[in-house]
Every structure is written in structure tokens, then in C-alpha cells.
Amino acid sequence: MNKKQQFIKDSEQKAFDTKHRTIIDFNIGKYRSAVVKGKQQFINLDLVRQNVSNIKQHTVENLDKYLKEFESNFTKNGGKIIWADTVEQALSEIIRIFNVNEAKTVVKSKSMATEEINLNEFLEKNNIEVLETDLGEYIVQLANEKPYHLISPAMHKSKQDVADLFYEKFSFKQNAEPEELTEFVRQKLRKKFVSADVGISGANFLIADIGGIALTENEGNALLSTSFPKIHIAIAGIEKLIPSINDMNQIWPLLSTHGTGQKVTVYNSIITGPRKIGELDGPERVYLVLLNNGRTDILATEHQYQALKCIKCGACLYECPVFRTVGGHTYDSMYGGPIGSVITPFIKGKKDYSHLSFASTLCGKCAEICPVKIPINNLLLHNRADFVNENLVARKEKISFEFWTFAMSKRIRFDFANGFFKNIFINIFAKNIFGKKRQMPRFYRLSFSSLIKKKKIFY
Numbered sequence: 001m002n003k004k005q006q007f008i009k010d011s012e013q014k015a016f017d018t019k020h021r022t023i024i025d026f027n028i029g030k031y032r033s034a035v036v037k038g039k040q041q042f043i044n045l046d047l048v049r050q051n052v053s054n055i056k057q058h059t060v061e062n063l064d065k066y067l068k069e070f071e072s073n074f075t076k077n078g079g080k081i082i083w084a085d086t087v088e089q090a091l092s093e094i095i096r097i098f099n100v101n102e103a104k105t106v107v108k109s110k111s112m113a114t115e116e117i118n119l120n121e122f123l124e125k126n127n128i129e130v131l132e133t134d135l136g137e138y139i140v141q142l143a144n145e146k147p148y149h150l151i152s153p154a155m156h157k158s159k160q161d162v163a164d165l166f167y168e169k170f171s172f173k174q175n176a177e178p179e180e181l182t183e184f185v186r187q188k189l190r191k192k193f194v195s196a197d198v199g200i201s202g203a204n205f206l207i208a209d210i211g212g213i214a215l216t217e218n219e220g221n222a223l224l225s226t227s228f229p230k231i232h233i234a235i236a237g238i239e240k241l242i243p244s245i246n247d248m249n250q251i252w253p254l255l256s257t258h259g260t261g262q263k264v265t266v267y268n269s270i271i272t273g274p275r276k277i278g279e280l281d282g283p284e285r286v287y288l289v290l291l292n293n294g295r296t297d298i299l300a301t302e303h304q305y306q307a308l309k310c311i312k313c314g315a316c317l318y319e320c321p322v323f324r325t326v327g328g329h330t331y332d333s334m335y336g337g338p339i340g341s342v343i344t345p346f347i348k349g350k351k352d353y354s355h356l357s358f359a360s361t362l363c364g365k366c367a368e369i370c371p372v373k374i375p376i377n378n379l380l381l382h383n384r385a386d387f388v389n390e391n392l393v394a395r396k397e398k399i400s401f402e403f404w405t406f407a408m409s410k411r412i413r414f415d416f417a418n419g420f421f422k423n424i425f426i427n428i429f430a431k432n433i434f435g436k437k438r439q440m441p442r443f444y445r446l447s448f449s450s451l452i453k454k455k456k457i458f459y
Contacts (some may be wrong), residue, residue, distance in 0.1 A: 001333065004355040011326040011359075016437065020156065027155045028318050034166075034261025041253065041263045052254050053373040054248075056309035059241050063299065063308075066208040066241045067290070067387035073211025075275030077288045077394060087117045090289050094119070094233060095126055096288060101231060104127070104195035107189075109215070109222035111202025112135035112312065113235040113291055115334035116347065119200070126432060130200075131192050135185055142169050148328035148337070151259045152177035152292065156327065173311060187230040189221070199229035203236035205251065205311070206288075209244045212270040216252060217262070220267050232271070232283040237291050239308040245270070251311065258313040270349075294346040303382040307342045309341065309372045316366035322359055331356060331455060336374045338366035354392040357383035411449060419445035 001009070014020055042048055057111055058064055071081050084090035097103070102170040106123060108114065118458045120130045120141070132141040136153035139162055140146065147153035154162070159178050166172040173180060201222055205214040213223045213234050242251065275282030290303055299305050317323045317337030328336045333344040335351065341356040357380050366376040389395055407413050422443040428442065446454070 038257035419443040
């Protein structure tokens with residue numbers, strides 16, 4: 001079964017999973033209520049969105065300049081940069097750091113870039129203990145699952161699901177309340193922060209003019225993961241750059257509002273390098289892995305490069321009717337939903353993942369909600385056109401659409417097949433495309449133009 005067939009199979013299963021739909025609808029409902037309140041902090045939200053969109057657009061268009069500036073300032077601060085063009089290069093350099101330092105334990109904060117390179121699985125295969133410290137990530141790690149959503153990794157689980165999981169794994173109190181589970185995890189992780197050899201994080205933003213790694217979170221786990229261990233390794237895509245620390249006064253509130261509905265997240269940290277003389281905490285060595293992995297291919301496109309403006313707030317996933325129906329895991333990508341459907345084919349391979357760009361209603365809700373005004377629905381259309389031109393679409397699909405275009409291009413052809421033949425066609429062929437559980441429309445035996453000619457319809 002190829003990736004597209006698996007996607008269709010998983011989509012059908014999730015679409016009719018009523019428990020899944022109930023949990024997702026409940027969690028998204030809470031998110032929407034919070035975002036409405038969060039947006040009230042802005043006198044002119046659209047102006048802030050446009051400002052941040054301009055900042056990211058400018059950065060993407062001058063990415064080479066800001067990467068050089070960031071590297072210069074970060075290394076001056078004592079940090080070390082590792083340039084990784086591929087996943088394999090990133091993993092090779094990371095394991096070298098572990099081997100040189102004889103490191104065996106890791107505390108890790110939430111990071112989509114580490115999911116992108118399958119870092120946890122790689123380190124575990126090399127006999128290194130990896131512990132997720134974000135509560136949502138810790139839950140999905142215990143369940144041996146991948147994150148469901150960019151911001152809310154465990155949003156597909158109810159509080160009872162989590163209580164059952166902790167009872168199964170730790171024989172913890174059955175039917176425990178969320179506060180009890182949170183306290184249990186807090187106590188369990190506290191010792192790990194102090195004893196871990198390495199702390200691993202992602203980066204929400206990379207600030208060029210100060211050479212800083214910006215992290216935003218609500219639990220303090222990222223701060224602890226990067227403060228106690230002697231070695232800090234950050235992994236970030238090259239598109240995470242912003243020009244100046246002065247840009248953060250607009251970017252941080254915009255991200256928090258669209259990500260969680262907060263005015264600003266609880267903990268915001270900027271790491272500019274290893275601990276300096278006189279400082280009481282912080283790592284002795286800081287490494288930053290700058291990951292390409294297809295991003296320059298996106299940058300080279302005429303239109304889709306705009307996807308690199310994304311600040312990973314996850315808002316488009318919450319709004320997408322397809323994501324809400326088929327679920328985050330169905331995409332088989334760390335970046336699900338609309339924005340993931342644009343970038344995943346470049347990151348994980350067009351041949352296997354081009355179908356994601358066709359898994360959209362093109363309703364435009366993603367572009368409407370996007371805080372940095374990425375025209376995501378238009379980028380999906382550009383992906384589709386490119387994939388057809390590159391012969392990445394099944395031949396029978398191309399033939400079907402060519403036939404459809406031919407039939408629809410002239411009224412005489414469209415009218416040639418009456419309702420009887422159209423009903424046969426749609427029930428034999430279209431039903432497999434649209435799904436066996438969907439009720440197909442029924443065509444009237446005469447076309448609209450035929451009815452007019454017979455004077456059965458007047459206008």
C-alpha cells in the first residue's frame with residue numbers, strides 16, 4: 001500500500017470515528033473561544049498581521065543575508081553552528097556530539113524539527129534515553145504515538161484517555177483528574193532535568209541581530225531543559241530567521257494569540273549562547289543545527305516560497321474542515337493540515353506525498369485565519385499544477401480529468417449523455433473517488449438547456 005492509499009484508508013477510518021470527532025470538536029471549541037478573547041488585545045489586528053507578514057516576507061527574500069548575520073553573532077556569543085542539508089547529516093552530527101561527550105540521557109522540549117528528523121527513534125536506537133518534557137509530548141511518547149497537532153500534540157485524547165494511559169503505564173490512580181496527572185508528571189520530570197547529560201530544544205525564532213534562539217512555552221520545561229544540562233542542542237529550520245529582537249514585540253503576541261488564545265505565553269526565553277562567567281545557570285556548550293531538508297527547494301519556487309513565512313501557530317489546522325475530519329495522524333507528517341500539505345511534499349518527497357496537496361476543499365479558511373497572511377489555498381493549487389506537470393499524478397486521474405475537460409468544454413458534448421448515462425457513470429466511477437458511504441447526487445434525465453428548449457423552464 002503506497003502513501004496515498006494509506007492516507008485514503010486512514011481518512012475513511014477517522015472520518016467515521018465518532019469518539020475522535022467528539023474529542024476534536026470539544027478541544028477546537030475551547031480553542032476558538034480563547035482566540036476570540038486573545039484577539040481583543042489588538043487595537044488593529046490586521047495591521048499587526050500585515051506588519052509581521054512583511055517582516056517574514058522580507059526575511060525569506062533575504063534569507064542568505066540573515067543566515068550569515070545570525071551565524072556571525074551566534075558564534076561570537078560562543079555558540080556553534082552545524083549546517084545540515086539533509087536529515088542524515090543532522091543525525092550524524094548530533095550523534096557525534098553525544099559520542100564525544102559520552103552522553104547517555106536527554107531531556108527534550110517540544111520541537112517539530114526534531115520530529116521531522118525522527119530524532120527520538122534515532123537516539124533510542126543508539127542506546128540514549130530520551131524524555132519528552134512537554135506534557136502533551138510526554139503523553140504521546142508514553143502512548144508510542146506521534147504528535148497530533150503543531151501546538152497541541154495530544155489534542156486527540158480526552159482527559160479519561162490520559163488517565164487510563166497513566167494507570168496502564170504507572171498504575172497511577174484510576175480516573176485521576178488533570179491536576180493530579182500534571183503534578184505526577186512534574187515530580188517525575190524534576191529529577192531528570194537535574195541529571196540529564198543533554199538538553200534538546202527547537203527554536204520558535206532565530207534572531208539575526210543578536211544571534212539569539214527564541215523559545216516560547218507555557219510550562220517552563222524548555223527553560224529547564226536548556227538550563228540544567230551541560231550541553232544544549234537546538235534544531236531549527238533555516239526559515240526560522242527574523243531580522244531583529246525589536247520585531248519580537250509584535251511577533252510573540254501574534255503567535256500566542258493564534259496558537260493558544262493567550263495575550264502572551266507564560267515563558268519566553270532568548271538564548272544567546274553558553275553560560276558566561278558569573279552566570280549561575282545555563283549550559284557549558286550550545287550547538288544549533290540549522291536544517292535545510294528541502295527548504296531551499298521551496299524557496300526556489302515562484303509561489304510556494306511564501307509558506308516559509310509560517311510561524312507554526314497551528315491556527316490553520318484548527319480551522320481546516322479536512323484536518324478536523326481525518327485527524328492529524330492521517331497526514332503521516334509532523335506538519336499536518338493545510339500548511340503541512342504545502343510543505344511536506346518538499347520535505348518528505350513529492351513522489352510519496354504529492355497527494356496531500358489534493359486533500360483540501362480550498363475553502364480558504366486557512367488563508368483567512370493565518371496570522372502572517374500566507375495564501376495557503378492558492379499555494380495548494382500551485383502545488384497541484386506543478387505535480388500534474390511533473391507527472392506525479394496517476395495516469396488514470398489525468399485521463400479522467402482530460403476527458404471531463406473535453407466533455408465540459410462544449411454544451412453539445414455535455415448534453416450528449418442524458419441523465420440516465422450520467423447516473424450510471426457517477427455511481428460506477430465517482431462513487432469510488434468520493435467514498436462508498438457518501439450519497440451520490442441523481443441527475444434529471446434531461447439537461448437544463450434541453451428543458452429550456454422544450455419550454456419546460458421559463459426565464
